[in-house]
Amino acid sequence: MMFTDELQREAEPIINAIYHDAFIQGIIKGDISKDAIRHYLKADHLYLNEFAKIYSLLIAKLDDQADIRFLLEQIDFVVNGEVTAHYTMADYVGEDYTSIIAGGEWYPASDHYIKHIYYNAFKYDDASFTICAMAPCPYVYQQLALKIKENHDLTGNPLKDWVDFYAVNMDELMGHLNRWVNRFAETTTEQNKAILRRNFLESCVHERRFFAMSYHQETWDV
């Protein structure tokens, strides 16, 4: 079993919990509150901006041209591609996307998640530590989308396109991230593998908290 297969198996209970939480159940029913979606979009727009910037930090750690090209493509996807999924949600809210995201902040759970990834980018020379903290971003959404589609016919659901986006767009990215992490895991120490594992699983928990934060529209009490 490859190292990333182990990580993904260990993440299963967390992903199942996210699936049953109120945010995803609201997506499935197509009746999630518009306030929850607004809050999610405000937070996620900023989260994705930071995600793209962190990819750019990793480029400086790389020598392999294929890896550099891959990160450049990912920056483009995060900045220009994923907004399509956001537009589906803005249509659901019935308001202009730019107006919805105005005034967003790094709300508590998203703040914690973003800083978790930055910490790894600045602490470790090898990009794999950060990649392990970033991989749940595509992985958790892909798994949720596939599970939703397996269990539900979303015909007529106003958020169907959001689910479809993550069901079809993540395969190549996950393949690349898995190969990257497995290559590093094969030659590194058990101690480093424990950090990689922890980074991956913590980010899965961050994903859960991000949805809960959006559902409850959490902000800073300051």
Ligand SMILES: Cc1ncc(CN)c(N)n1
């Ligand atoms: C917080 C978060 N995690 C994951 C994704 C999916 N790339 C996202 N848009 N936002």
